[in-house]
Amino acid sequence: MNKFPKDFFWGGATSATQIEGAYNVDGRGLATCDCKTAGSFSKRREVTFIDKDGHHGSIPSNLGGTLPKGAHQAVLDEYFYPSHEAIDFYHHYKEDIALFAEMGFKMFRLSISWSRIYPTGIEEKPNIKGIEFYKDVFNELQKYNIEPLVTIFHGDLPLYLEEHYKGWANRELIDLYMKLAKTCLTEFKGLVKYWLPFNEMNDYLLMLDMFGNISTKESHKESFQIIHNMLVANARTVKLAHQIDPENKVGSMICGIPNYPGSCDPVDILETRYRWEKGIYYTGDVQCFGKYSPFSKRLWDEYEIHLEAEQQDFIDFKEGIIDFYTFSYYMTNIVTTHEVNDIVQGNFANGARNPYLEYSEWGWSYDPKGLRYYLEVIYDRYQMPMIITENGLGAVDKIEEDGSIHDSYRIQYLKDHLHECKVAIQHGVELIGYTMWGCIDLVSASTGQMSKRYGFIYVDRDDEGNGSGKRIKKDSFEWYKTVIATNGEDL
Numbered sequence: 001m002n003k004f005p006k007d008f009f010w011g012g013a014t015s016a017t018q019i020e021g022a023y024n025v026d027g028r029g030l031a032t033c034d035c036k037t038a039g040s041f042s043k044r045r046e047v048t049f050i051d052k053d054g055h056h057g058s059i060p061s062n063l064g065g066t067l068p069k070g071a072h073q074a075v076l077d078e079y080f081y082p083s084h085e086a087i088d089f090y091h092h093y094k095e096d097i098a099l100f101a102e103m104g105f106k107m108f109r110l111s112i113s114w115s116r117i118y119p120t121g122i123e124e125k126p127n128i129k130g131i132e133f134y135k136d137v138f139n140e141l142q143k144y145n146i147e148p149l150v151t152i153f154h155g156d157l158p159l160y161l162e163e164h165y166k167g168w169a170n171r172e173l174i175d176l177y178m179k180l181a182k183t184c185l186t187e188f189k190g191l192v193k194y195w196l197p198f199n200e201m202n203d204y205l206l207m208l209d210m211f212g213n214i215s216t217k218e219s220h221k222e223s224f225q226i227i228h229n230m231l232v233a234n235a236r237t238v239k240l241a242h243q244i245d246p247e248n249k250v251g252s253m254i255c256g257i258p259n260y261p262g263s264c265d266p267v268d269i270l271e272t273r274y275r276w277e278k279g280i281y282y283t284g285d286v287q288c289f290g291k292y293s294p295f296s297k298r299l300w301d302e303y304e305i306h307l308e309a310e311q312q313d314f315i316d317f318k319e320g321i322i323d324f325y326t327f328s329y330y331m332t333n334i335v336t337t338h339e340v341n342d343i344v345q346g347n348f349a350n351g352a353r354n355p356y357l358e359y360s361e362w363g364w365s366y367d368p369k370g371l372r373y374y375l376e377v378i379y380d381r382y383q384m385p386m387i388i389t390e391n392g393l394g395a396v397d398k399i400e401e402d403g404s405i406h407d408s409y410r411i412q413y414l415k416d417h418l419h420e421c422k423v424a425i426q427h428g429v430e431l432i433g434y435t436m437w438g439c440i441d442l443v444s445a446s447t448g449q450m451s452k453r454y455g456f457i458y459v460d461r462d463d464e465g466n467g468s469g470k471r472i473k474k475d476s477f478e479w480y481k482t483v484i485a486t487n488g489e490d491l
Contacts, residue, residue, distance in 0.1 A: 394438075
């Protein structure tokens with residue numbers, strides 16, 4: 001029967017950098033996101049810096065961007081940084097969690113800010129204020145019987161580790177991360193049971209193909225090494241989590257962007273398969289099977305990859321297989337080797353336009369059946385419980401004169417995607433949860449905008465950081481409340 005299972009994890013998802021704010025409060029150190037400016041559909045976010053001569057500057061914030069020699073990232077007075085205040089969840093978490101509980105949430109996905117626990121990443125002892133904050137949040141969730149799903153690293157690396165260790169390309173980060181993971185698993189034992197060590201590590205390869213201008217052999221070498229180091233840390237976290245508390249469940253979190261061939265040309269068919277292998281399966285296979293798959297050799301040969309690895313890494317892979325598979329889903333892409341004139345120029349969506357689909361104003365395809373396709377392909381491959389940890393629609397919302405917000409477009413989007421989840425369940429997929437992305441308005445990761453809104457809850461803050469911060473329920477709030485109350489029967 002195409003029904004959502006009993007005890008299905010209905011909820012929403014966020015990340016620390018996009019909601020917390022309080023970037024310099026209670027001992028938190030600077031993270032890489034704190035030096036990232038706001039952008040828009042037509043303008044990329046930028047990273048600000050001070051060069052060796054003391055001059056201020058900025059570079060586009062995308063893969064492949066490099067600072068001038070001798071420069072270092074810095075927060076500068078003349079720029080606006082959306083993550084500094086975000087929606088100030090740090091001071092509003094009780095109010096926000098109460099609203100989640102009113103909708104009936106069974107699960108809330110959030111992430112840990114590494115620099116709130118270890119301000120530079122190299123401290124021997126954690127920042128107690130940071131630990132206390134997350135304990136308070138988890139206790140508040142427990143009060144309403146909402147299960148936290150915690151991402152330990154959601155991309156907000158302590159700035160010190162980026163500048164002094166060159167980030168995740170350096171194997172030393174494995175041990176530094178494991179210190180963070182052990183602290184979280186120990187301090188939050190009994191409060192958190194569901195863990196995601198990393199968010200979308202496959203992005204390091206996925207984005208190289210989606211932004212062809214940075215797809216060089218050198219960029220691939222760095223990305224493969226970064227992913228290897230993260231996979232090692234991921235496997236070790238699985239083992240450690242099970243040792244600390246046998247009740248712990250640890251999952252993956254993959255950026256799920258299915259690829260369709262642009263034609264029935266066998267070359268397009270093969271290239272599409274290879275994109276799936278490189279962008280989706282490469283990381284997922286290690287996490288689910290405990291080893292690199294045979295096609296990995298083809299990729300390593302193609303890009304002349306020689307991983308810096310130790311024998312223990314491969315033992316860790318075997319001993320650190322995840323318990324469940326989670327992924328984000330927003331859109332699908334077309335893969336073709338043929339010249340095309342109709343190109344999509346959206347954020348993270350550069351490629352041939354699919355004539356059978358509609359597109360959002362940010363250039364993302366509207367493809368609910370693509371979600372079913374991904375669920376069925378992935379479940380067939382791994383056959384482990386699945387949670388959709390990100391899925392949602394970014395749109396401009398209007399407040400009416402009476403204070404209401406009619407977001408029927410968001411309701412329709414979610415309705416269409418949840419219907420396809422039902423079909424996938426009927427087809428045998430073990431789907432156990434759905435945490436809609438941006439359940440409360442937050443700072444868009446891709447553009448830094450607040451006006452690109454995702455939430456059931458409107459937050460009165462604009463793209464320049466102005467506003468009261470007031471929370472307002474949208475029409476979708478009551479709709480999702482009904483969906484949860486009926487366990488997805490009433491969409």
